[in-house]
Amino acid sequence: MNTTPELLQAQAKVPPQMQAQTQPGAQPLLRVDNLHVSYGHIHAVKGISFALKEGAVTTLVGANGAGKSTTLLALSGLVKAQSGAIAFQGDSITGLAPHKIVKRGVVQVAEGRATLTRLTVRENLELGAYTRHDRAERADELEKVFALFPRLRERADGLAGNLSGGEQQMLAIGRALMAKPKVLLLDEPSMGLAPIIVQDIFRILREINQQGLTIFLVEQNVRQALRISDYAYVLETGSIVLEGTGASLLGHPDVQKAYLGG
Structure with a gap:
């Protein structure tokens, strides 16, 4: 899907009820600060920062090639961060081997x-x-x-x-x-599935979350993802351009125009 200029220029306000997601004084379960990832000459992730609140479903949405999967791979240690910091439960996991990250409690479901x-x-x-x-x-x-x-x-x-x-x-x-896991990372769980199966998968994810598991979801099915999300970020060409509650982004005119067909 093509990026719209309106979306790239949009700025979202963080709702007061979700300020704990990003406030420096609040300790998130996982925090990413100024993460850069490159593949050769391709700058795939361009200094993004975000936080995962414990017990929440947080989603990263965006078009193909936006850098979503690369972000997950960096969190899992499967690709090396060019710069920036990744902290889990207050401790740095930047540069740790993937199996050590799994032992810490960060586990990915691969695309x-x-x-x-x-x-x-x-x-x-x-x-x-x-x-x-x-x-x-x-x-x-x-x-x-x-x-x-x-x-x-x-x-x-x-x-x-x-x-x-x-x-x-x-x-x-x-x-x-x-x-x-203490946090479950999911990369495009709806890919290639029939709509009725997609609904089942998202229902199960919400059920798992309600049992207390923190979820970080990367997903192209923006509507379904935002519906189950407590908080979400929109990634465009390696940069976060919008953030807010899942409900607020679902109703955001720029998100609707770029991803939801109007």
Whole structure:
């Protein structure tokens, strides 16, 4: 989707009820300050700053190529930040290896699901708990995932490659939950799914959040994402151009014009 000049020039006021999301005196669960990421000569992320409030659903929306996935990869340690700082629970995780970031509690569900198709559903889920060594705890988390996704219990001993697209997305989310994250990063969970399945996925995400899990969502389905979001940021060509509550951005004329068809 093409960027509109109006959106690039727009400035959003932070609603008073959400000021704790960005106030320096409030301790967010995760804070990003002046993050820059480049791929060779391509400056993909241009000095963005944002915060994730504990227990909230926060969304980063924008068009293809805006830098959304790159931002997630930087948080996960899968790409190196050119400059800037990333802090989780007040401690720097900038430059940490990905597996150490997972151990801290920051876990990503990759774009495209990345299921291991030649392994069973159960084996995929068990791999998600690779940083945890207590068998009883792992069994308990597996049971919680099966309770959340009954279809995965039914298909537990079948190959992951035989699952439908929606079931594979459930598996990807379940695998991430096996690591018992404190914040769940999701990259385009609605990609390639039928509308009715998309609704199910977003309902499940809201259910997970209501159980206390902090969620950071990167999503092109702007309408669905903003509907479940407590707070959101709009990213355009590597820069944040708008922020506010999900409801306020859903009704923002520039967001409607650029992403919602009028």
